[in-house]
Amino acid sequence: MSSKRLTLREAVIEAIDLEMAIDPSVVMLGQDIGEFGGPLQSTEGLWERYGNQRIIETPVAEQGVVALGIGMSLNGLRPIIDLMFADFLPLVANELLQLSANLDYMSNGKAKAPFVLRTRGGDGPYRAHPQNMEALLSNVPGLCVVTPGSPAAAKGLMVAAMRSDNPVVYIEPIFLYQGPREEVQSEQYAIELGKAAIPRIGSDVTLVCYGRTVRLMQLAAAKLEKQGIDCEIVDLQTVTPFDRSAVIKSAQKTRRLVVAHDAWKNCGIGAEIVATVVSEVDLLARPIRLAGPDVPTAYATVLRDNSRPTVDNVVEAVSRMLAKT
């Protein structure tokens, strides 16, 4: 089985490329995704292979474009709607939350919209769009929101998203875009939506994470190992609906819980994770949520660098938790 070392960006493009080659109903809609190669080179090479009929550039009209893509998916196509940056999600919230999230249920299965809303967000070397909006999409029932924490997951999740018969919002962490490379299987493969991954099995504490914080937890776990603390990492992969049974199972085993995500703490995904675990599991210590402070995300590097959890935050939180119990 052959594989290549790819960055997250390259892995997503490979998934889309392989799928477009075998499924003519997959098309892309978005700004600058053609010859330009996409913002942050997110569609590099695709236009050269698939041309204007399948890589369709649009005006700067996100609401209209997202709705157009939804309508296209109701008439036989499987569009990947590229929303340039995830902090535009509130702009298209109506189309996502009131239109696409409702279609399957309200029509009693007669109108299904098999589209992917592909976007990219969070802080990173590219600094212009750092805000994280996945919690906004998670309260309203009917949407599936996924975010990969690594190149291999990125490919598999994108394939699953393209093959889903219902809407999937796919958020790429900008921080990981041109980041670490990983061996990614060259064949096309899918990772099941709604299932978490356990990249590290352990017994002392459950570290729940997604997107950029997966890597964070891995770096923290390596440091904690030197202190004799054995961490289990649960990478949600699908943020909504998240894999409740995997999270609960891990928490039941370790009986300690730390959640870390980049988005704001108040009503964030961490809040739902903690509420879920606490209602089913008797923990040995109070659970800890590490997240962005509840302040709009500023630009200056010192302010920006302190707007999200760090490896040290995790190590400190876990050490403290284990010292007490």
Added chain:
Amino acid sequence: MLVSRFLDTKCFNDFAEWYPAFGEEAVTIGAFGSLIEGDFAVPHYRGSMGVFWLRGMSLEQIIGGLLFKTNSVSLGRLSGLHGGDFTKRILPSVTNVLGPNVSSGTGLAMAEKLKGGKAVTVIAFGDGTAALGTLHETLNMAKIYELPVVYVCQDNQYSISSRSNEFHAWDSLATWAAGYNVPSSRVDGNDILAMRTAIDAGIERARSGGGPTFIDALTFRMGGHLSTDKAQYQSEEEKLTWENKDPIRLLERNMQKDFGIGDQEIAARRASVQTRVLDAWAKVIASESVTLESK
């Protein structure tokens, strides 16, 4: 038009809140009456039931949607006005927010064009909705992509209590749409024959690859926004003017003039449709209602 009128009347009388399309039937029936099988219909909520019936939903199914019976196409999940059957290519309104139907309906046309298909999409919406940002984005894209779509504005001149022309900077919606280089016209929305002429031209243009058309169907909302609204903001003068232009009576008078049909026959026709509607209603009201367990 009579089916629409009698359904609306029954709902108006029976329900605590209802949004009738009195006076606008020529627009709705005219707009969607020329579509063939395979075409897509995206109706406005006002007058939608007439469109559902035109496109092949049975009276029983439509009424079932109003009364939350198990025969409703959405099993009671959608309100009666919104519950179009998508298997018959009627786009249901799955949100009560206006705008997304127009923009996603345009996506149906986009896919059709990309697939090389021949289906046309007719999309109706109100004059109030036309001020929404998403309408502007959508009309722009319909033109740049030359989509097989016909837009029909049910220009009844009011958005709840607001007179639309006080809130629109353009002279008319037809001149607004023309700004996008979309062939557009203002049509007498109470004259079903004028509507059909305009619609047929738009459908022909769409089907032959000529891109979108915009029809500003000028009509009048006879009554309030909903049944509890007494429409005191409408002047007596305009109400009377438009009452005399009732679309059903207009057609009947024309039929009498052009084909020599007598008063009795007109009355008999009306009675027959009314009976059909009320019979279907009685049948459905006695049928099984949706429960929590309904699948």
Added chain:
Amino acid sequence: MENEGQDVYIVAWFKEVGEDISEGDPLLEVMTDKANIEIPSPATGKLVARNFEIDDRVTPGAAMAVIESV
């Protein structure tokens, strides 16, 4: 060894402190908003210091590593 140019982030180190390295060997991997770049060692010798950890931001002009030439 300095960071010339824009802000970069450390992706990975290929050598531990104390290891020998030859000129041209991959020393570390950095990322910018546009690219993921492997940086070769500018000299042959021993890596005596790594000044930044993985995922740290490195500002232009900052010394990323120290190599003691033999």
